[in-house]
Amino acid sequence: MNKEQLDELMHVIDNMNERLDNPITKKLQLEKTGHAAEKLFIYGKECEDCRQQFTLLEDQLMQLNNQGNIIEELDINKHRKQVKEILSHLEKKHKVISEGYYLSICMSIGLGPGMIFGLTVFDNIALGMSFGLCIGVAVGVALDANAKKKGLVI
Ligand SMILES: [Zn+2]
Secondary structure, three states, X not given: OOHHHHHHHHHHHHHHHHHOOHHHHHHOOHHHHHHHHHHHHHHOOOOHHHHHHHHHHHHHHHHHHHOOOOOOHHHHHHHHHHHHXXXXXXXXXXXXXXXXXXXXXXXXXXXXXXXHHHHHHHOOHHHHHHHXXXXXXXXXXXXXXXXXXOOOEO
């Protein structure tokens, strides 16, 4: 795996982005795919799985790119599935997360205690829940910003 391969892959993604209609590029998650490829390239120096995923992604994108302007639903789904696998590997092994990852987690974590708090302290569930949500959002945004600073966000 070398820098030229990554450049080539990014070039293919750019090319597809320009050539294909917006709904298709969205479905193919091309932007996310590009970010994922960059991470695979970085971590691939030390991780065999990343190297393998990179090669698979490379093959798949070349194939998609050669298909012209019409891309079958089946191929779109196959590609999405692979991107999902890559993201899940990056998340589990390398602690890379999607944008807004902590926000969504903290928001749902905040709701539970907020509800209990609302019941016991405020005697008002809605107030407690919005209180919990606010704290969740504050913590989530801070954690997301921190992860972004460390280059761990896709
Ligand atoms: Zn890896």
